[in-house]
Amino acid sequence: MTTTTHPSPQVRRGTPAPGTQHHGVLRIIGTTLTWAFASFNVLVLLFMLFSSFKTTKEIFRAPWAPPSSLHFENWSQAWSNGGFGSAAVNTILVVAASSVSVLVIAAPAAYALSRTQTRLAGGLTVFFTLGIGIPTQVTIIPIFVMMAKVNLVNNLFGLYVVYTAVSLPFTVFLLTGFFRSLPGRLEEAAAIDGAGVVRTFVQIMLPLARSGLVTALILNIIGLWHETLIALVFIQDQDKSTLSLSLLSFMSTITSFSDNPNWGALFAGVSILVLPMLALYVWLGRRIVEGITVGATK
Amino acid sequence: MADVVFDNVTRIYAGAETPAVDALELEIADGELVVLVGPSGCGKSTTLRMLAGLEGVDGGEIRIGSHDVTHVRPKDRDIAMVFQEYALYPHMTVEQNIGFHLKIAKVPRTEIARRVTEAARMLDLTPYLQRKPGKLSGGQRQRVAMGRAIVREPQVFLMDEPLSNLDAKLRVQTRTEIAALQRRLGVTTVYVTHDQVEAMTLGDRVAVLDHGVLQQFDRPRAIFDRPANTFVAGFMGSPPMNLLGGRLEGEDVRVAELTLPTTRAQREALTSDEVTVGVRTDAFVPAADGEAALNSIIELVEDLGSDAYAYCMTDLGGAARHLAVRVDPDEVPDRGAKLRLRPRPGAVHLFDGRTGDRLPD
Ligand SMILES: Nc1ncnc2c1ncn2[C@@H]1O[C@H](COP(=O)(O)OP(=O)(O)OP(=O)(O)O)[C@@H](O)[C@H]1O
Ligand SMILES: [Mg+2]
Numbered sequence: 239m240t241t242t243t244h245p246s247p248q249v250r251r252g253t254p255a256p257g258t259q260h261h262g263v264l265r266i267i268g269t270t271l272t273w274a275f276a277s278f279n280v281l282v283l284l285f286m287l288f289s290s291f292k293t294t295k296e297i298f299r300a301p302w303a304p305p306s307s308l309h310f311e312n313w314s315q316a317w318s319n320g321g322f323g324s325a326a327v328n329t330i331l332v333v334a335a336s337s338v339s340v341l342v343i344a345a346p347a348a349y350a351l352s353r354t355q356t357r358l359a360g361g362l363t364v365f366f367t368l369g370i371g372i373p374t375q376v377t378i379i380p381i382f383v384m385m386a387k388v389n390l391v392n393n394l395f396g397l398y399v400v401y402t403a404v405s406l407p408f409t410v411f412l413l414t415g416f417f418r419s420l421p422g423r424l425e426e427a428a429a430i431d432g433a434g435v436v437r438t439f440v441q442i443m444l445p446l447a448r449s450g451l452v453t454a455l456i457l458n459i460i461g462l463w464h465e466t467l468i469a470l471v472f473i474q475d476q477d478k479s480t481l482s483l484s485l486l487s488f489m490s491t492i493t494s495f496s497d498n499p500n501w502g503a504l505f506a507g508v509s510i511l512v513l514p515m516l517a518l519y520v521w522l523g524r525r526i527v528e529g530i531t532v533g534a535t536k
Numbered sequence: 537m538a539d540v541v542f543d544n545v546t547r548i549y550a551g552a553e554t555p556a557v558d559a560l561e562l563e564i565a566d567g568e569l570v571v572l573v574g575p576s577g578c579g580k581s582t583t584l585r586m587l588a589g590l591e592g593v594d595g596g597e598i599r600i601g602s603h604d605v606t607h608v609r610p611k612d613r614d615i616a617m618v619f620q621e622y623a624l625y626p627h628m629t630v631e632q633n634i635g636f637h638l639k640i641a642k643v644p645r646t647e648i649a650r651r652v653t654e655a656a657r658m659l660d661l662t663p664y665l666q667r668k669p670g671k672l673s674g675g676q677r678q679r680v681a682m683g684r685a686i687v688r689e690p691q692v693f694l695m696d697e698p699l700s701n702l703d704a705k706l707r708v709q710t711r712t713e714i715a716a717l718q719r720r721l722g723v724t725t726v727y728v729t730h731d732q733v734e735a736m737t738l739g740d741r742v743a744v745l746d747h748g749v750l751q752q753f754d755r756p757r758a759i760f761d762r763p764a765n766t767f768v769a770g771f772m773g774s775p776p777m778n779l780l781g782g783r784l785e786g787e788d789v790r791v792a793e794l795t796l797p798t799t800r801a802q803r804e805a806l807t808s809d810e811v812t813v814g815v816r817t818d819a820f821v822p823a824a825d826g827e828a829a830l831n832s833i834i835e836l837v838e839d840l841g842s843d844a845y846a847y848c849m850t851d852l853g854g855a856a857r858h859l860a861v862r863v864d865p866d867e868v869p870d871r872g873a874k875l876r877l878r879p880r881p882g883a884v885h886l887f888d889g890r891t892g893d894r895l896p897d
Pocket of ligand 1: 550552
């Protein structure tokens with residue numbers, strides 16, 4: 239991307255096309271709503287960050303003011319007392335492994351589904367899509383029983399398997415739509431160039447689907463990073479806990495076992511959970527929007 | 537290099553009632569450039585895609601160089617194709633696009649580089665080798681698509697309307713380049729277009745299709761001079777041949793005041809007394825006073841500089857009909873002027889009025 243910089247500080251606004259001005263009202267409403275939503279989120283984030291550096295007293299006295307002094311001990315207390323250190327490692331391992339595995343399984347599956355027109359493929363697509371509609375709460379007990387039979391409860395590998403499985407339906411659904419939107423001509427060109435199915439998939443379709451894959455990856459990472467219910471059911475030991483579990487237990491320790499709960503430390507804990515995802519979004523979010531098929535066809 | 541044979545080839549799409557290509561018979565000689573032409577939806581692309589192996593064949597047999605390839609996968613047919621939308625790989629550079637087949641075919645790297653460089657030089661693509669297709673103009677993309685085909689040195693080139701995305705001037709220029717390149721390489725080529733000018737100028741032979749049925753397969757000149765039926769007569773030529781409804785009376789065909797002689801063979805070939813009379817725009821001459829003529833009034837004049845055409849309304853015994861007539865570009869008549877026209881003797885095409893087939897000469 240090259241951006242042209244204008245020498246003059248005033249950016250010239252082109253004359254709008256005739257008739258487009260009538261959409262002014264809609265546009266104002268839309269812009270207002272967007273900004274309201276964005277500012278609300280930014281405020282919440284700021285509140286979280288500010289509070290994580292404050293004493294409990296200060297949080298209640300001046301909830302919206304920046305911290306008067308930075309109480310870093312909130313963060314260290316959350317990190318050590320909450321057991322966030324090992325939890326962070328566990329979470330990173332499980333989330334990274336599952337979200338990558340999901341893609342490795344879902345991408346070929348979605349590609350195959352998007353390119354076959356048989357009745358079986360249609361049925362399979364519906365079957366995958368059904369998985370999105372069934373809430374985890376319904377399936378979690380049967381899954382737990384099954385995993386217990388193979389000794390994979392209270393076990394990070396087991397959690398990884400379950401995470402991968404529950405993420406598949408949505409990912410397959412998302413990627414099927416994405417692959418369907420890619421021009422089929424390129425596969426024909428590849429076939430004539432002598433590429434087999436695997437090479438066409440790996441060397442042509444996957445690079446073209448990159449923005450779809452990144453989208454799926456980010457959505458899965460964020461979803462699994464914050465996942466609590468399954469982890470709560472499957473993990474019992476403190477040393478196997480994930481970040482969201484640690485936060486949960488940290489929250490209960492702080493609020494129930496102490497007369498003088500340190501809310502600042504709690505917010506520090508929340509920040510530890512949220513900030514990595516924020517960073518990930520800032521880093522990769524733009525890729526979601528970036529189109530790559532430009533120039534594939536006339 | 538090889539010849540290509542379509543032997544009674546039929547394609548019926550799932551759910552379609554009529555075949556997209558119906559019992560097609562074509563024999564294309566080694567090194568020949570054959571143009572498939574016809575109106576939209578007549579089955580040109582389907583024919584080409586069957587030859588490429590991108591479409592199944594429901595009946596008949598396709599042979600390339602005497603090998604039956606009817607059920608052979610595209611990659612094993614040794615063909616190269618230029619798609620209408622080019623279908624370049626957007627994430628690869630021009631160099632990688634052109635060299636993709638060679639890489640798959642495990643050609644040594646130095647050899648790939650040599651052939652890609654050679655193709656790029658031939659097509660004036662050398663400065664763009666490291667660019668991605670998204671940053672090329674339409675004409676450049678078209679040349680990359682050509683490059684991808686020619687580095688392969690295949691048995692057959694297939695081109696599906698490769699010029700239709702170019703502007704008129706570039707199209708004419710690229711057309712001559714393709715013709716020259718094909719003659720130089722001597723590779724058997726099947727070229728699809730719906731543009732009859734392209735067909736006439738480019739093809740060694742032209743196959744005219746309509747509704748999936750081959751109408752005529754011949755040299756461009758022969759198609760122009762002796763169209764096999766009224767469809768070909770009306771499709772080829774710009775403006776197309778005038779087709780007038782006439783009736784056999786005795787030994788002559790009557791069209792309004794005109795009487796045109798017929799041969800015995802022609803009369804015997806007729807299935808009814810209805811005859812369609814075809815007259816090219818340049819085959820009209822002014823009628824002398826008292827001579828039988830078509831009385832016409834000019835409605836519109838198209839002056840192209842080197843050519844001029846008058847579009848007239850003529851009275852065919854009660855029924856008004858449009859006529860396109862070539863007129864002298866130096867003395868273009870005015871709109872509203874009256875013309876008395878008769879066809880030059882010997883320049884009249886006669887067709888069976890019912891079947892549309894050409895009557896024997
Ligand atoms: N995949 C398909 N499924 C069903 N019918 C098809 C399919 N592709 C083409 N057809 C039909 O087959 C007929 C021939 O199509 P084809 O694409 O060969 O036409 P064409 O001569 O290339 O036309 P154009 O000049 O518009 O490209 C058309 O009637 C079309 O509707
Ligand atoms: Mg076509």
